[in-house]
Amino acid sequence: MKFKDYYAALGLERGASEEDIKKAYRRLARKYHPDVSKEPDAEEQFKAVAEAYQTLKDPEKRTAYDQLGAHRPGEEFQPPPEWGTRFDAGAFSAEDLDLADLFAQLHAGRGRAGAARPMPGMDYEIAVPITIEQAYHGTQIDLDLNLQEYDEQGRLRRVPQSFKARIPRGASDGQRLRVPGKGGKGANGGRAGDLYLNISLRPHQWYRADGHDLYMDVPLAPWEAVLGTAVEVPTPGGPVRLRVPAGTRAGQHLRLPGRGLPRPRGGEHGSHGDLYGIVQIVVPGVVSDADRALYQQLAASASFDPRAHFVEGGR
Amino acid sequence: MRIELSEVIWLEEHELSRSELAELSGLPVPVLEDLIDAGAIEARPQEGGPAAGAERFGGAAIRAARAARRWMQDFEIDARGLVLALSLQGRVERLELQLRTLRARLPNGVR
Numbered sequence: 001m002k003f004k005d006y007y008a009a010l011g012l013e014r015g016a017s018e019e020d021i022k023k024a025y026r027r028l029a030r031k032y033h034p035d036v037s038k039e040p041d042a043e044e045q046f047k048a049v050a051e052a053y054q055t056l057k058d059p060e061k062r063t064a065y066d067q068l069g070a071h072r073p074g075e076e077f078q079p080p081p082e083w084g085t086r087f088d089a090g091a092f093s094a095e096d097l098d099l100a101d102l103f104a105q106l107h108a109g110r111g112r113a114g115a116a117r118p119m120p121g122m123d124y125e126i127a128v129p130i131t132i133e134q135a136y137h138g139t140q141i142d143l144d145l146n147l148q149e150y151d152e153q154g155r156l157r158r159v160p161q162s163f164k165a166r167i168p169r170g171a172s173d174g175q176r177l178r179v180p181g182k183g184g185k186g187a188n189g190g191r192a193g194d195l196y197l198n199i200s201l202r203p204h205q206w207y208r209a210d211g212h213d214l215y216m217d218v219p220l221a222p223w224e225a226v227l228g229t230a231v232e233v234p235t236p237g238g239p240v241r242l243r244v245p246a247g248t249r250a251g252q253h254l255r256l257p258g259r260g261l262p263r264p265r266g267g268e269h270g271s272h273g274d275l276y277g278i279v280q281i282v283v284p285g286v287v288s289d290a291d292r293a294l295y296q297q298l299a300a301s302a303s304f305d306p307r308a309h310f311v312e313g314g315r
Numbered sequence: 316m317r318i319e320l321s322e323v324i325w326l327e328e329h330e331l332s333r334s335e336l337a338e339l340s341g342l343p344v345p346v347l348e349d350l351i352d353a354g355a356i357e358a359r360p361q362e363g364g365p366a367a368g369a370e371r372f373g374g375a376a377i378r379a380a381r382a383a384r385r386w387m388q389d390f391e392i393d394a395r396g397l398v399l400a401l402s403l404q405g406r407v408e409r410l411e412l413q414l415r416t417l418r419a420r421l422p423n424g425v426r
Contacts, residue, residue: 029389035382035404050389123341123381166323173415176326176378194339196326196381210419217422251422264325278422 001079003071004099006052014066018057025053051100061103098158101148121184121193122148128197130167132204132214135261136236138169145195150187165197170264172212173201206234212261212273218254219282220244235259235275242277250281327374330359336372340380346387347380349394355401356380379404 007014010024031037032046039045055061071077079102128141143163151157165179176198183193207214218233228246232239235256242254253276260273287295333351337344350356356379358370372380382404383397392400 026390033389035385046389120341168323168325174412176374178324178326178329180324191338197323208419210416213419215419253420264328276420278420280422 001077001099001102003068003073003075003077004048004051005071005073006056006065008073009048009052010056014070016056018059021053021056025049025057029053054100055103065103101158117188118190119150119187120190121186123193123196124183125196125198127200128167129200129202130171131202132207132209132261133236134167135171135199135201135209136169139167141165141167143195147184149185163195167197167199168264170212170262171199172261173199173209175199207236207275209261212263214260214273214275215253216275216277217280218242218244218277219280220248222281222283225249225279225281233277236261244279248279250279252279253277254279325374326377329374329377330371331373331377332369332371336376336380339377340384342380342384342387346383346394346397350380350383350397350401353394353398355398356383 007016010016010021010028012020012024016024028049029046032039032042032049034043034046037046055065067080068077124145124147126143126145130139130141141164143161143165145161145163146158147161148158161182163179163182165177167177171177176196179195179197181192182195186192201209206216208216214236216233218231220229220231224231224244225248226246228248229244230241231244233242233256237259240256240259242256244254248254256275256277258272259275262272284291331339333347334344336342336356337347340347342350347356351358356372356376358376359373361371379401383401386392386397386400390396
C-alpha cells in the first residue's frame with residue numbers, strides 16, 4: 001500500500017487542531033473545487049484535499065492514520081496487522097488497496113454489523129470534449145474509468161472499467177448525457193451509480209458554436225462584396241455555394257438555414273440549427289502595378305465617401 | 316473486453332418526480348423540499364398550469380440538485396447557503412451563455 005501524507009495535502013503540521021483541519025479544508029476546497037476552480041488540475045487537487053479531510057476530520061480515522069507514523073508520500077508501507085480487524089477487512093491484501101478506500105470502509109464496516117442497508121453506487125461525472133464534426137455526425141468514445149465499488153465481502157475496491165459509449169448526433173456545448181447504471185456498483189442491493197458525460201466542443205479552425213447554430217467568417221475581396229458573387233464555403237455536412245448579394249458590407253451575417261448542428265430528435269424549429277457566415281472584407285497584402293493602377297483609376301472616379309456621416313454629424 | 320453502452324440519455328429529456336429527483340441526485344428529501352420551496356429548483360412548466368398534473372422535473376433541475384448535493388457534501392453548507400449558491404450559479408451560467416453567444420458572433424482575431 002502506498003503512503004499518502006494527508007497533513008501535507010492540507011498544508012498542516014501533524015499536531016494540527018480539529019479547527020485548523022476544518023479551516024484548511026475549507027480554504028483549499030474553495031480553491032480547488034472543480035465547480036469553482038479554473039485551474040487545469042483542480043479535480044485531482046480537490047480529490048487529494050477531500051480524501052485527506054475525510055480521514056483527518058474523523059477522530060477515529062485520524063488516530064488510526066497517525067499510528068502509521070511518517071513516511072514519504074508514495075512510499076510502500078505495510079499496515080499494522082490489527083487493521084484487518086479494525087477495518088472489518090478480513091485478511092486484506094494491502095497491495096491492491098488504496099489508503100482512502102481502507103479508511104472509507106471503517107464506518108461502512110460498522111454499518112454492516114447491524115442491518116445491512118442498501119448503499120447506492122457512486123455517480124461519476126467526466127468531461128468529454130468532442131469536435132464539431134463528431135457532434136454533427138455522432139461518435140463513439142472510449143472511456144477508461146477506475147470505479148470505486150464494494151466487492152462481495154463489502155470491501156471497497158477500485159475496479160478498472162472500460163466502456164465504449166455512443167455520443168448521439170446533436171450534442172452541443174454544455175449538454176450532458178446520463179449513462180444509467182454505469183457508475184460504481186451498489187452494495188446490499190443498492191442501485192448502481194450513474195455515469196454523467198459533460199459534453200464540450202473543442203475549438204474549431206472555422207466554426208464557432210452557439211447552441212446548435214454555427215458561425216464562421218467568410219472572407220470576401222472588396223470587388224466581390226461590391227458586385228456580389230457566389231462562393232463555396234465549408235459546412236460540417238459538406239461544402240455549399242453561398243450567394244453573396246451585391247453591396248454586401250463587412251460584418252453582415254449571411255444565413256445558411258439548416259446547415260448548423262443537428263438537434264437531438266429533431267426539435268421544434270427543424271432538425272438542424274443554422275450556419276451564419278460573417279462577412280469580412282479582406283484586402284490583398286501585395287498589390288501588382290496593374291492592380292494599383294486600377295485602384296487609382298477607381299479612386300479618381302468613384303463618388304463613394306465612407307466617412308460622409310462624420311461631416312453630416314458635425315453640422 | 317469493451318462493453319457497448321446501449322442506453323445513453325440526454326439529461327434534458329428526463330421527466331422525474333420529486334422522489335426520483337431526490338434518488339437520482341442523492342440529495343436528502345428535506346433539503347430538496349427546501350430548495351424547491353425557495354424556488355432554487357423548479358419543476359417544468361406544465362400545460363394547463365400546476366393543477367393539471369403531478370410536477371415533473373427536467374434536466375435543469377437534475378443539474379441543480381446534483382450540484383447542491385456536491386456542495387452540501389464538499390463545502391458542508393446548509394439549505395439556505397445552497398439556495399444562494401444555486402441562484403448565483405444560475406446567474407453565472409446565464410452570463411457564460413451570453414458570452415459564448417457573443418464570442419461566436421465575433422470574427423476571428425477579435426475575440
